[in-house]
Amino acid sequence: MxxxxxxxxxxxxxxxxxxxxxxxxxxxxxxxxxxxxxxxxxxxxxxxxxxxxxxxxxxxxxxxxxxxxxxxxxxxxxxxxxxxxxxxxxxxxxxxxxxxxxxxxxxxxxxxxxxxxxxxxxxxxxxxxxxxxxxxxxxxxxxxxxxxxxxxxxxxxxxxxxxxxxxxxxxxQQQWKQLFPYIISPEQCPILTNPGELKNTINPSAYKTLTVACQGDLSLRRIARYLNKDLVTISQALYPYIQRGWLHLTSSPTVAKEETTTNAYSSTVICIGKPESINEQITLTLKQEGYTPILLNNPAEAVSRIIEEQPSLILLSLDMSNRLADQLASIIRRIPQLSQPLIIVLASFNSDPLQLAKLELLGQIEFLVSPFEPSDLSQILKAHQSVSTRNGRALLA
Structure with a gap:
């Protein structure tokens, strides 16, 4: 339906x-x-x-x-x-x-x-x-x-x-709408702007909690999760202080992001999949474009090598099963010490389109759909070497 x-x-x-x-x-x-x-x-x-x-x-x-x-x-x-x-x-x-x-x-x-x-x-x-x-x-x-x-x-x-x-x-949701226009999104992040007034108004335990939570790096939703409360209850509790200007809401976390332009290009590329899917032509193309391919078939070993090598490029074949590839790509995206690498997904013409869409949501994803020419892979590699960060898009060969 x-x-x-x-x-x-x-x-x-x-x-x-x-x-x-x-x-x-x-x-x-x-x-x-x-x-x-x-x-x-x-x-x-x-x-x-x-x-x-x-x-x-x-x-x-x-x-x-x-x-x-x-x-x-x-x-x-x-x-x-x-x-x-x-x-x-x-x-x-x-x-x-x-x-x-x-x-x-x-x-x-x-x-x-x-x-x-x-x-x-x-x-x-x-x-x-x-x-x-x-x-x-x-x-x-x-x-x-x-x-x-x-x-x-x-x-x-x-x-x-x-x-x-x-x-x-x-x-x-009816209660949530009553918080407009001061609070409009669960992803807004509160920052404490007047600690003196707030400290004199609430008890010490609540003040300590707010000083930790309201530093601009956590959204209202994540604060609610941390405190095991629902979003509306937390937002209602903060609403009077936002009205008075003691708390300010930003649209996104204010945590400083590490610069990725330097050292963004790494010659190592981790290739995950069966040997028959990541064939000699693919590895030859990688080498011709200046990359050193490391071929792995074991997902657990692949995660370990990714953490160790810190590659800016990962080649992921869907031959290991769409769902395992989806899961593996998700894990790669949340490795905290890893900069966001470009993931090139090798798909087939009969790959599940919903699975491909879910992979694309992770960002920094390129797709190569068989059969494709070496020039298609070369085009992605050349673009990757010149751009440190980019949005994921699908390339149908």
């Missing part, structure tokens, strides 16, 4: 899913005129109840890491990502998704399997994740959707009824 939100609004669509006891997957896409870039969301249902919801608009595991920080478990997630266990991917069979085929759900399940968090804590985390996603999609207009049947997770961690959730989120 495919449609536009000009014909049916999101709330009605969710209610339809509940009433028909739909089991499957809902893809939601909002175009650039609604937000700065096209956004994608995926929601999963089991007999009309939500089992999971994920956004492909930001770093793939940042949301979970923010929630885990409340429990002082964010380091456990880092250890999980660098372990070989992260890459134990189950194949997709008969439209049945396993928890290890989406990074965030994968991490949730492995944290549970390894007894890092309890079942009740995992359910609470997952409920927060789903509520946050539904808050976003109910607040937007326009866009398209694709509803697919019989695509669901097994095993499932929890299920959430749609009607009570919509009622709760609708009330939150």
């Amino acid at each position: 495919y449609g536009s939100f000009r014909d049916i609004d999101i709330q009605t669509l969710l209610e339809f899913i509940e009433q028909t006891q739909h089991s499957g997957e809902l893809l939601i896409e909002f175009p650039a005129q609604e937000v700065s870039n096209p956004h994608f969301w995926l929601l999963y249902f089991h007999y009309g109840q939500i089992t999971y919801a994920v956004s492909y608009n930001s770093l793939p595991l940042q949301r979970l890491q923010d929630y885990l920080r409340r429990y002082h478990l964010d380091s456990s997630l880092d250890e999980l990502i660098t372990s070989n266990q992260w890459f134990e991917i189950y194949p997709k069979q008969d439209n049945l998704f396993t928890p290890r085929q989406i990074p965030e759900y994968n991490a949730l399940w492995q944290l549970l399997e390894n007894n890092v968090v309890s079942p009740s804590e995992i359910k609470r985390l997952l409920r927060n994740i789903i509520q946050e996603t539904v808050f976003d999609i109910l607040s937007l207009r326009d866009g398209n959707f694709l509803l697919k049947k019989n695509c669901h997770f097994q095993p499932r961690i929890t299920k959430i009824k749609i009607t009570p959730l919509i009622l709760k989120i609708t009330q939150q």
Whole structure:
């Protein structure tokens, strides 16, 4: 089932899913005129109840890491990502998704399997994740959707009824609108501008929390995650101080970014995939353009070498499976000590277009679709050597 939100609004669509006891997957896409870039969301249902919801608009595991920080478990997630266990991917069979085929759900399940968090804590985390996603999609207009049947997770961690959730989120959105025009986006970052007045107004514990959180490097949404509160509650608490000018909101984090123009070009390129997909012609082209290719077939080893070599270019073949490539690309993007490398994805003519779209959302992505000529690869390499940062785009050979 495919449609536009000009014909049916999101709330009605969710209610339809509940009433028909739909089991499957809902893809939601909002175009650039609604937000700065096209956004994608995926929601999963089991007999009309939500089992999971994920956004492909930001770093793939940042949301979970923010929630885990409340429990002082964010380091456990880092250890999980660098372990070989992260890459134990189950194949997709008969439209049945396993928890290890989406990074965030994968991490949730492995944290549970390894007894890092309890079942009740995992359910609470997952409920927060789903509520946050539904808050976003109910607040937007326009866009398209694709509803697919019989695509669901097994095993499932929890299920959430749609009607009570919509009622709760609708009330939150009404409260959120009352904060306009002082607060207009969950991504705004508060900065403390008058600490003296604030210190004399609130208790010492609350003041200490605000001085840490309101330094301009955390958004309202991330502060809410850290404090295990919902976005509206946190925003309402800060609203009086924003009105008085004691707090200022910026549109994006003010953390100084490291310069990437110097040392942006590295001659090393990590090639990840089966030997038959990264053939002699590809390696020859890389060498002719001044690169030193390192060929790897083991994803865990590849992540280790990427951290070690700090390449500015990574060649990733989809022959290892689309979903593993998607997961691997997501992990590369969130390695904290790594500058954003250009990832060239080698795809085939029958590659899943949705999978390619999700990869492109990570940014700094180029696609080469077989069959392609060596000159196509050379063109990308030459451009990469002359530009330190660039936007991802698709090149169809």
